[in-house]
Amino acid sequence: MAGGPGEPGEWRGSLxxxxxxxxxxxRSFLAAGGAAVVCAYVLGQADLLRVGVLLTALPLVCVGALHRTRHRVAASRRLSPASVPTGTEAGVHLLVENVSRMPTGVLMLQDRVPYVLGSRPRFVLDRVEPGGRRQVSYRVRSDLRGxxxxxxxxxRLTDPFGLVELTRSFSSYDTLTVVPRTEPLPAVRLAGEAAGWDEGRQRSLATAGDDDVIPRGYRHGDDLRRVHWRSTARYGELMVRREEQPHRPRCTVLLDTRLRAWAGSGPGSAFEWAVSGAASVVVHLLERGYSxxxxxxxxxxLPGPEGTGPGSSPSETAGLLLEALAVVERSREPGLSRAVDALEGGDGEHGGLxxxxxxxxxxxxxxLVRRMRHRVGGALAFVPRVPGEPAAGDGPRRTLREAGWTALPYAPGDALPALWRQADRAGGLAPGRTVGGER
Incomplete structure (x- = not known):
């Protein structure tokens, strides 16, 4: 039996x-029957011969019966939801339908599941009448993103005596995405951020007069209330006011994926904490109207060279970025030079966070971190805490502080909202600050 979700598969195989x-x-019945037939022939026992023939014939009859049995069974799978954070359960619902005109025997279902999601679920379905449906469900959970x-x-179809068992598989499968867990962050004022969406819109409308308007051509989907009639009459085509487009604050979230930069692995490692932290910051800033x-x-x-698209909503962008973070892996990149080039390449605009x-x-x-700092308006770095490190910070924290960064040390298991609030207390992410108050 083979087929995709909702497509019937025919149960019929070769002999x-x-x-x-x-x-x-x-197999034991066949072996015992064969031995009984041989012993009956040697000893000349007719009764033993009949027993041997019965033991040998019963499995062969069951094989022939299952071989000639035709079942058309359709199956589908539904995930609810299809994307979950780490440590959260997802429901899997299986629907099996008998689309033939004959009832089925006892069916045993087994769904293939990766070991990180748990053991393989198994179900037993009694006789399914023609056109009948059976639905079963199970739950999966993973502490590892991916x-x-x-x-x-x-x-699997078996005979009533359990002598023959035939297994058939569907060819289709579904994908469960386990994204990093995010934490809600407090709203703090960040150095280097531009005015918000509403502030930028009000400021542009208040300062731009009719003579300051820089019109552009009308695009499909533009609000007709933005049509600038004087420019429309001048150019002979619909023109809209450009100043009503608010300036969105910009932020770049950088995740260090160098293999040599991280020690340990698994859900409790520092790298996984950083991935979860990056996901939390991305969702938080998108909710605040950041680009x-x-x-x-x-x-x-991330999620790719094409980005998330300028017309994507914050929720769509957050979903795409979380799915990209679900599969991000550590790389063998030796240094930070490519990240610096990406920051300096950008789109030609300086500033931002x-x-x-x-x-x-x-x-x-x-x-390289000094070059990064010169590219942006404000810079905040989360760095792993070194055991025995003084409050003022040595090593990486001192390097970042001297380069003008705000450095916050962390250990796996620390609460990101508390660190995010400390960043605000550290002078609004003023350059040259570290937790501990020393410049």
């Missing part, structure tokens, strides 16, 4: 496959 479906019990295939679904760009130290923007989740830094990285 060789049916013989290969003999269970241990069926994309995990669910399926294909396997169905967010997510970079890794490979220089590649940079929030970086960094790993271990060496002396060579010092010059």
């Amino acid at each position: 060789r496959a049916a013989l290969g479906g003999l269970t241990t019990r069926g 994309r995990y295939p669910l399926g294909p679904l396997q169905l 967010v760009r997510l970079l890794t130290t490979t220089g590649a923007p 940079l929030v970086a989740f960094l790993g271990r830094l060496d002396e060579e990285d010092g010059a």
Whole structure:
């Protein structure tokens, strides 16, 4: 039986496959029957011969019956939801329908599930009448982010004696996306951020007079209330006011993905904390109206070279970025040079805010973090805490402080909202600040 979701699969295989479906019990019956026939021939026992023939014939009859049985079964799978944060359960609902004119026997269902999501679920369905449906459900949960295939679904058909078992599989599968867990962050004033969406809109409307309007051509979807009639009459085509487009604050979130910069692995590692922190900052800033760009130290923007699209809503952009963070991996990139090139390449505009989740830094990285700081208006870095480090900070924190960054140390398990609030207390992310108050 093979077919996609909702497509019927026909249960009919070759005789060789049916013989290969003999269970241990069926093979034992054949062996015992053959031995009884041989002993009956040697000893001349007619009663033992009849027993041997019965033991040998019963598995073969069951093989022939299952071989000639035709079942048309359709199956579909539904995930609710299809994307969940780490540590959260998702429901998987399986629907099996008998689309043939004959009832089925006992069906055993098994769905293939990666080991990180738990054990493989198994179900037993009694006789399904023609046109009948059966629905079963199970739940999966993962503490590791990523994309995990669910399926294909396997169905097993057995005879009443348990002598033969035939297995058929559907070819389709679904994908469960486990995204990093996000935490709600408090609203703090960040250095280097421009005015918000509403403030920028009010300021542009208040300062721009009719003579200061720079019109542009009408585009599909523009509000007709923005049509500038004087320019329309001058150019002979519909023109709209450009100054009503508010200036959105900009932020770049940088995630250090260098393999050598992180120690340990697993859900409790510093790298996973950084991935979850980057996801929380991205969602928080998008909710505040920021234009967010997510970079890794490979220089590649996430979710891809095409970005998220200028017309995407904040929720759509957040979803795409979270799905990209679900599969981000550590790379063998040796340094931060590609990340610096990506920041300097950009779109030609300076300023904005940079929030970086960094790993271990060496002396060579010092010059590169200085170049990053010159590119942006405000810079905040989360760096792993070194055991025994003084409050003022040494090593990486001192390097960042001297370069004009605001450096916040963390350890896996620390609450990001508290650190985010400390950043505001550290002088509104003023350049040259660290937690501890020392410049």
